[in-house]
Amino acid sequence: MAASVDPLVVGRVIGDVLDMFIPTANMSVYFGPKHITNGCEIKPSTAVNPPKVNISGHSDELYTLVMTDPDAPSPSEPNMREWVHWIVVDIPGGTNPSRGKEILPYMEPRPPVGIHRYILVLFRQNSPVGLMVQQPPSRANFSTRMFAGHFDLGLPVATVYFNAQKEPASRRR
Amino acid sequence: MATSLVFLLLVTLTFSASTLISAKSNATIIESTCKTTNYYKFCVSALKSDPRSPTADTKGLAAIMVGVGMTNATSTATYLAGNLSATVNDAVLKKVLQDCSEKYTLAADSLRLTIQDLDNEAYDYASMHVLAAQDYPNVCRNMFRRVKGLAYPVEIRRREASLRRICGVVSGILDRLVE
Numbered sequence: 638m639a640a641s642v643d644p645l646v647v648g649r650v651i652g653d654v655l656d657m658f659i660p661t662a663n664m665s666v667y668f669g670p671k672h673i674t675n676g677c678e679i680k681p682s683t684a685v686n687p688p689k690v691n692i693s694g695h696s697d698e699l700y701t702l703v704m705t706d707p708d709a710p711s712p713s714e715p716n717m718r719e720w721v722h723w724i725v726v727d728i729p730g731g732t733n734p735s736r737g738k739e740i741l742p743y744m745e746p747r748p749p750v751g752i753h754r755y756i757l758v759l760f761r762q763n764s765p766v767g768l769m770v771q772q773p774p775s776r777a778n779f780s781t782r783m784f785a786g787h788f789d790l791g792l793p794v795a796t797v798y799f800n801a802q803k804e805p806a807s808r809r810r
Numbered sequence: 811m812a813t814s815l816v817f818l819l820l821v822t823l824t825f826s827a828s829t830l831i832s833a834k835s836n837a838t839i840i841e842s843t844c845k846t847t848n849y850y851k852f853c854v855s856a857l858k859s860d861p862r863s864p865t866a867d868t869k870g871l872a873a874i875m876v877g878v879g880m881t882n883a884t885s886t887a888t889y890l891a892g893n894l895s896a897t898v899n900d901a902v903l904k905k906v907l908q909d910c911s912e913k914y915t916l917a918a919d920s921l922r923l924t925i926q927d928l929d930n931e932a933y934d935y936a937s938m939h940v941l942a943a944q945d946y947p948n949v950c951r952n953m954f955r956r957v958k959g960l961a962y963p964v965e966i967r968r969r970e971a972s973l974r975r976i977c978g979v980v981s982g983i984l985d986r987l988v989e
Contacts, residue, residue: 709938710934710935710937710938711934714934716935717935717938720938742948742952744941744945747937747941747981749933749934749936749937749938749984749988750933750934750937750988751934772949772952774916775916775942776941776942776945777938777942803985803988
């Protein structure tokens with residue numbers, strides 16, 4: 638069990654953002670053709686649009702997806718931890734976020750300084766959440782732990798994270 | 811009499827020539843700074859129309875642009891709160907307009923923090939604050955979208971696009987400062 642979350646411990650995802658959990662669901666994340674595996678490097682220019690996310694589970698289950706950056710504005714001084722990029726709730730099991738309710742629209746990674754971790758966290762809901770959830774007042778200083786606690790989401794059932802840093806000027810234009 | 815006139819003419823010509831030369835060299839800073847953004851023409855015209863730009867460095871130009879954004883955001887917040895929501899009888903629309911006004915006020919606050927960040931040369935903070943300012947108008951638009959049958963007013967859409975463009979320019983200039 639511990640082996641399957643090791644990259645998350647090593648990457649301090651568990652600790653900085655999440656508590657130790659046992660993965661009980663599968664989630665596959667793709668930016669274009671690139672499959673996201675823990676700690677892989679993604680160019681922000683390839684992440685302008687939301688990733689394709691497929692989750693396991695039964696259609697009568699509902700899931701919440703959160704994408705968050707604990708390294709805002711910079712990993713050495715993350716005073717805006719966390720910066721939340723995307724929140725989708727009420728995603729039916731076995732489907733993808735387009736079938737859920739987008740509480741907070743996707744914002745692409747734009748790391749100004751340093752290498753940031755971008756974490757996608759999947760929770761299994763106990764009940765439909767859609768009408769109860771308001772958009773957070775600000776993307777800064779978000780707490781995935783508190784959000785999960787507030788809506789009784791429990792521990793994550795799946796998580797994956799990638800790294801991104803600012804691309805050199807010549808590439809961005 | 812004639813010599814003093816000629817002398818006056820020469821002084822005037824020299825003065826305007828030197829002003830032209832220094833104005834031209836700073837026009838180059840404005841142009842090269844704006845080249846790093848995605849809105850070159852808009853960036854150049856906005857900066858050139860500010861009296862402080864001839865003597866501003868890149869950081870100063872960023873601050874000028876942030877000021878333009880603050881004006882936009884504050885005027886939109888006022889427009890929504892004062893003019894629009896006061897004249898509306900529909901309770902749902904009134905609430906949306908008031909919430910939207912709040913979001914544009916938050917955008918202006920974020921931009922004010924950006925100025926402080928620029929003063930402190932904390933460009934990573936500045937980048938995040940500009941991102942926040944750019945995001946608040948989206949929240950307003952989504953509030954309209956959530957209400958069935960409620961149209962997103964053209965005037966607000968125009969102001970949203972304007973603020974996004976201004977923030978885009980600031981982000982572009984900040985990218986250059988961070989490098």
